[in-house]
Amino acid sequence: xxxxxxxxxxxxxxxxxxxxxxxxxxxxxxxxxxxxxxxxxxxxxxxxxxxxxxxxxxxxxxxxxxxxxxxxxxxxxxxxxxxxxxxxxxxxxxxxxxxxxxxxxxxxxxxxxxxxxxxxxxxxxxxxxxxxxxxxxxxxxxxxxxxxxxxxxxxxxxxxxxxxxxxxxxxxxxxxxxxxxxxxxxxxxxxxxxxxxxxxxxxxxxxxxxxxxxxxxxxxxxxxxxxxxxxxxxxxxxxxxxxxxxxxxxxxxxxxxxxxxxxxxxxxxxxxxxxxxxxxxxxxxxxxxxxxxxxxxxxxxxxxxxxxxxxxxxxx
Amino acid sequence: xxxxxxxxxxxxxxxxxxxxxxxxxxxxxxxxxxxxxxxxxxxxxxxxxxxxxxxxxxxxxxxxxxxxxxxxxxxxxxxxxxxxxxxxxxxxxxxxxxxxxxxxxxxxxxxxxxxxxxxxxxxxxxxxxxxxxxxxxxxxxxxxxxxxxxxxxxxxxxxxxxxxxxxxxxxxxxxxxxxxxxxxxxxxxxxxxxxxxxxxxxxxxxxxxxxxxxxxxxxxxxxxxxxxxxxxxxxxxxxxxxxxxxxxxxxxxxxxxxxxxxxxxxxxxxxxxxxxxxxxxxxxxxxxxxxxxxxxxxxxxxxxxxxxxxxxxxxx
Numbered sequence: 001x002x003x004x005x006x007x008x009x010x011x012x013x014x015x016x017x018x019x020x021x022x023x024x025x026x027x028x029x030x031x032x033x034x035x036x037x038x039x040x041x042x043x044x045x046x047x048x049x050x051x052x053x054x055x056x057x058x059x060x061x062x063x064x065x066x067x068x069x070x071x072x073x074x075x076x077x078x079x080x081x082x083x084x085x086x087x088x089x090x091x092x093x094x095x096x097x098x099x100x101x102x103x104x105x106x107x108x109x110x111x112x113x114x115x116x117x118x119x120x121x122x123x124x125x126x127x128x129x130x131x132x133x134x135x136x137x138x139x140x141x142x143x144x145x146x147x148x149x150x151x152x153x154x155x156x157x158x159x160x161x162x163x164x165x166x167x168x169x170x171x172x173x174x175x176x177x178x179x180x181x182x183x184x185x186x187x188x189x190x191x192x193x194x195x196x197x198x199x200x201x202x203x204x205x206x207x208x209x210x211x212x213x214x215x216x217x218x219x220x221x222x223x224x225x226x227x228x229x230x231x232x233x234x235x236x237x238x239x240x241x242x243x244x245x246x247x248x249x250x251x252x253x254x255x256x257x258x259x260x261x262x263x264x265x266x267x268x269x270x271x272x273x274x275x276x277x278x279x280x281x282x283x284x285x286x287x288x289x290x291x292x293x294x295x296x297x298x299x300x301x302x303x304x305x306x307x308x309x310x311x312x313x314x315x316x
Numbered sequence: 317x318x319x320x321x322x323x324x325x326x327x328x329x330x331x332x333x334x335x336x337x338x339x340x341x342x343x344x345x346x347x348x349x350x351x352x353x354x355x356x357x358x359x360x361x362x363x364x365x366x367x368x369x370x371x372x373x374x375x376x377x378x379x380x381x382x383x384x385x386x387x388x389x390x391x392x393x394x395x396x397x398x399x400x401x402x403x404x405x406x407x408x409x410x411x412x413x414x415x416x417x418x419x420x421x422x423x424x425x426x427x428x429x430x431x432x433x434x435x436x437x438x439x440x441x442x443x444x445x446x447x448x449x450x451x452x453x454x455x456x457x458x459x460x461x462x463x464x465x466x467x468x469x470x471x472x473x474x475x476x477x478x479x480x481x482x483x484x485x486x487x488x489x490x491x492x493x494x495x496x497x498x499x500x501x502x503x504x505x506x507x508x509x510x511x512x513x514x515x516x517x518x519x520x521x522x523x524x525x526x527x528x529x530x531x532x533x534x535x536x537x538x539x540x541x542x543x544x545x546x547x548x549x550x551x552x553x554x555x556x557x558x559x560x561x562x563x564x565x566x567x568x569x570x571x572x573x574x575x576x577x578x579x580x581x582x583x584x585x586x587x588x589x590x591x592x593x594x595x596x597x598x599x600x601x602x603x604x605x606x607x608x609x610x611x612x613x614x615x616x617x618x619x620x621x622x623x624x625x626x627x628x629x630x631x632x
Contacts, residue, residue: 015458023470031475139352139620143560143613145567148587148605155594155601247460254465258568262591272466273572276473288470291463299461 001307008303012296019292020074020285024067027281035059037083037279080282084274089286093271097290099169100267104256106183107190112245115195119202120234123210134199141196146255150189150262157185167263186263193255194248201244202237209237239310246302250295346625353621356614363611367420370413379407382579390597402600403589412603415581420611422493422576423563426500430562431555434505435547438512439539443520453513460506465568471499472574492577496569500562508554515547549626557619560612567608583608 035053039045054060058069073080079089122134158166170179209215210233218228257269264270268287275284348354374380377396384404391401399408441452472495476486485491519525520543528542569575570584578585583604590601 026470029474029478139613139616143609143616145564145605145608147568147571151594151601155598159594250461250463253463257465276469288466291466295461295463
């Protein structure tokens with residue numbers, strides 16, 4: 001088991017290293033470079049001065065060389081400064097990471113808590129009225145543009161009813177009530193954007209499990225339906241669900257980016273989006289890498305959940 | 317003699333017990349049983365016709381869809397402007413119709429490109445197996461798991477002249493259309509690839525493939541003539557289901573200002589300014605989103621109906 005975890009962690013580190021080079025290269029292809037930005041603030045600069053500055057900061061060197069020097073600094077914990085925030089990148093990103101974790105965690109738990117019973121109920125009576133309604137709701141959920149959903153919620157709850165703030169963060173030191181008010185619409189948006197997919201996975205996995213021979217055996221030996229569903233169906237249906245949920249972590253992060261941008265919620269997604277639009281190369285790079293790292297770790301965690309859910313699988 | 321896939325064989329078995337019908341008629345009848353899918357097909361055909369008729373509507377109303385009228389901003393619906401005007405005084409109905417042309421054609425084009433990439437990757441992985449299969453499937457899993465939206469934002473922000481594209485092509489008006497089709501195709505191929513790989517794995521062990529091998533057919537011929545035609549059903553289903561997702565992704569990127577660039581209208585970029593307008597003219601924020609939602613849910617229902625019609629193992 002420990003060997004397996006060590007092996008997976010090594011793999012993740014390799015993937016992260018490859019991704020860091022890819023993202024470094026891509027960010028180098030974005031319009032402008034740090035020197036262009038410096039030059040634009042000084043009208044007396046000549047092109048020769050700009051070239052001298054490029055040489056001074058090493059921007060004339062080949063990309064691989066530049067990447068290696070970035071990597072060397074990064075491995076020693078120096079991720080550079082953020083241009084937009086004028087602070088070290090990690091100092092900007094770590095509180096953002098906490099905000100995003102709160103938003104994603106609450107939305108994910110809420111979506112799961114609603115989707116599990118709904119999906120199972122739909123699968124137990126296929127084609128019944130409950131199944132039809134739940135299916136329709138799930139289809140609507142996966143088909144809604146999340147940013148438009150956010151606009152609709154703002155129109156309803158902030159503009160028309162005036163119950164909740166249209167966006168922004170609660171001021172620091174605000175009471176719990178104000179903080180919850182600022183969280184409600186973002187969480188509702190992300191939950192509704194996530195829930196449809198989960199309902200459909202749970203429904204499909206439960207139906208698949210219901211068709212298995214051991215369910216027929218369990219019924220034949222006289223177990224009541226509750227025992228069949230909870231003891232035999234659910235436990236087996238959860239295995240594919242965990243896979244899909246882990247694979248969906250990246251999608252959840254993408255949803256968080258949209259939600260944070262719509263509500264001006266200061267999280268990782270908004271930080272990355274603003275950094276890319278604002279030519280903040282260091283912040284964009286580290287933000288994207290942190291997002292990739294969290295996704296890799298979520299996948300690893302899901303794989304470890306299997307051993308707990310399915311004792312037949314062992315990692316040797 | 318043509319060979320039949322599993323799906324078609326099962327349909328033919330159904331034919332054998334009923335009154336004589338052609339295979340196509342049988343699949344059509346099974347498709348008609350899915351009422352949501354039939355209604356969706358009608359909706360999509362209507363939307364497509366409306367988008368095609370945009371120049372006719374323009375002529376009938378005697379307006380120019382691109383004409384800015386600063387004296388007639390945000391007008392309510394009238395005889396002259398059936399849905400009113402937008403924040404620059406342009407006719408909203410005409411912009412919705414032209415935006416539909418763009419959103420639908422970009423969605424379909426990207427879905428087709430993605431299906432081609434996915435089919436090639438799935439065929440190669442399933443047919444050759446071994447290390448190639450391992451590599452390609454790792455790549456597929458990686459693309460599925462990554463937080464795609466932030467990466468797409470970086471890709472969409474790339475300066476095309478830095479990768480060697482001539483200035484006039486990189487800045488031409490239609491470039492944002494081609495760019496978004498390519499970007500989305502680059503990340504949208506994963507479902508098709510997995511399904512085609514699965515179908516290829518089971519098909520390559522079948523007798524007719526072994527017979528073709530024995531007759532000396534080359535790898536390319538076996539893949540293209542013997543395997544691909546039998547894997548068409550899952551490709552059609554997966555492609556239809558992906559169109560909805562792709563239209564959503566396009567709308568998100570265009571909304572964030574990184575997809576289709578104004579003045580070309582798309583349903584996504586029509587919502588870009590809407591967030592500021594919800595306080596006085598919420599209609600501008602509602603119509604484009606409603607059309608995205610209707611289109612995406614229709615494609616999802618259509619894909620679901622096709623799956624039921626083409627896949628005899630689907631639970632009824």
